[in-house]
Amino acid sequence: MRDFYLMVDCNNFYASCERVFNPGLAGKPVVVLSNNDGCVIARSNEAKAMGVVMGEPAYKREAFFRQNGVHVFSSNYALYGDMSARVMRILSNFSGEMEVYSIDECFLLLRGLNTPSLLQTALEVRRTVREWTGIPVCVGIARTKTLAKIANRLAKKDGDGVRLLENEEDIDRVLQGMETGDIWGIGRKGARRLCACGVHTALDLKRQDDDWVRRHLTVTGLRTVLELRQIPCIALEDAPPPARSLVCSRSFGTRIESLASLEEAVSAYVQRAGEKLRRKGLVAGAVQVFLETNRFQPEPQYAGSRCRALPAPTASTLDLHGPALEILRDIHKPGYKYQKAGVILLDLSPATGRQLSFLEPHGEEKAKRDALMRVMDRINTAHGRGTLTLAASGLGKKEWHMRQERRSPLYTTSWAELPVVH
Ligand SMILES: [Mg+2]
Known part of the structure; x- marks a missing residue:
């Protein structure tokens, strides 16, 4: 066993x-x-x-x-x-x-x-x-x-x-009918390199000498080959390292010019990015906003992007929102038709167990702000995204919304769209 x-x-x-x-x-x-x-x-x-x-x-x-x-x-x-x-x-x-x-x-x-x-x-x-x-x-x-x-x-x-793949002969039979590119972790590029050396099937690779594999595929490739031989080398990641950055960006459904519409879009992206950040238990130390026109259109092109460090690491949408909109106003140039904007949160670290700064809110003030974010997340999870938003993301029809003409209802996350059984 x-x-x-x-x-x-x-x-x-x-x-x-x-x-x-x-x-x-x-x-x-x-x-x-x-x-x-x-x-x-x-x-x-x-x-x-x-x-x-x-x-x-x-x-x-x-x-x-x-x-x-x-x-x-x-x-x-x-x-x-x-x-x-x-x-x-x-x-x-x-x-x-x-x-x-x-x-x-x-x-x-x-x-x-x-x-x-x-x-x-x-x-x-x-x-x-x-x-x-x-x-x-x-x-x-x-x-x-x-x-x-x-x-x-x-x-x-x-x-x-x-x-179940356990029996050695069974495994070999399967590997013989498989290209190396279909092995997890080898990929097309690795497969091409192996092919050039006369190693075509997964079974060929399994039978290669360890040193040869290390030379051609590095130690990562060797681990994969050992795994083909039923020797476990790739463990479960019990604690995957936190991601370095978190992106929230979309192409707009139509190209838009007005700063007001762009502000609504960026505001919505900040809120979504904040939600993701809190769900992962992280805080961000910097925020970046970018904006671009459609380079496939025969019209004037412009792309702007700027990043700003925050006074203190935060996971609160309230702290991220102001700086993001300021950056947007800085990089926005009138007279262009914009196709895409995005918000990137950088310098991420776990929310707990980090050094606190004098500048960040603490005590009762911090508790209040954290509670507000928790309530917003809970309401938006239960009643559908955007139920509770900052007024800056707009209340009317959203010109920047992406096209989703054939989206099915939000059956499981929005009360208004629950499936009805007749
Ligand atoms: Mg699947």
Whole structure:
């Protein structure tokens, strides 16, 4: 009995989220588009089978979608983020040792189970997530994370959505049919370099000499190769290092000129960035704002950006807001049509256990400000983003809003958009 990694991955995650609230879409082709309804970023199996490709510009496929009854959605990140949190919460019941790897993928470490109970647990994971959220997932199981990733891909093709890679001959057979570029952590560039040296399949790579691998792929590549040999080298990140910066930026739905509209947009981005910052338990030491025109338009171009250090590290939207708008007014030049603006929070550090400054609010004043942010976050989580905002982000129709003509309702995060069952 050894330790095993389960890689749990939601099938066609965004398309599956849309289906949960729209069961009539079962068995029908579904695609989800990127911000501003630009490109295809998710496809149901039916859409894949019809030859819809990832990253394809949506406008090129309009007619095809219409003729073939493809259901098209604008991306609804509030919904996907919330569904993801629900899935992850369920998964955390299966192991205290987990790593959320992306919005729809998670590693779980299971210790001391024999093969039958491992498989049984994996099936249980699948059934529970499906029953409690409506999202289908597949589970790959192996002694290393790299092999668990591969097992997951096989699970997508197998009948019951669970695949264990443990037997050495079985592993070799699978690796023989795999290109090196499909191994987690090798990538296209690494694969090209390996190909030039005559190493084509994942099995070729697994059988290379350690020194050779270190020379060609560095020590990181060697860890991957050892993982292919069932030697665990990549542990769960129990405490991933905090990100260095946090970005909130969007292209506008239309190009805008007026400073007032830009102020509304930047104000909204600051609030969103502040929310993210607090959710991660971080404070920012500096704020940057940028602004740019559309360089693909035959018209005068301008891009401005400036960064400012804050008097004291903060996670309060109130402290971030003023400096951000001041920067915007500094860098804004009239007479240009702007396509994009953004706010970047820099110099991030954990909110607790850092050195305090004389300049930051403390005592009762600080407690009041923290409480205000907590209330704002709670209300906006419960009633939908933007329920409570600073007046500066505008109360009327938002000219700068991105295009989301086909977004599904915020089924799980907005009271006004709850699904109605007849
Ligand atoms: Mg997935």
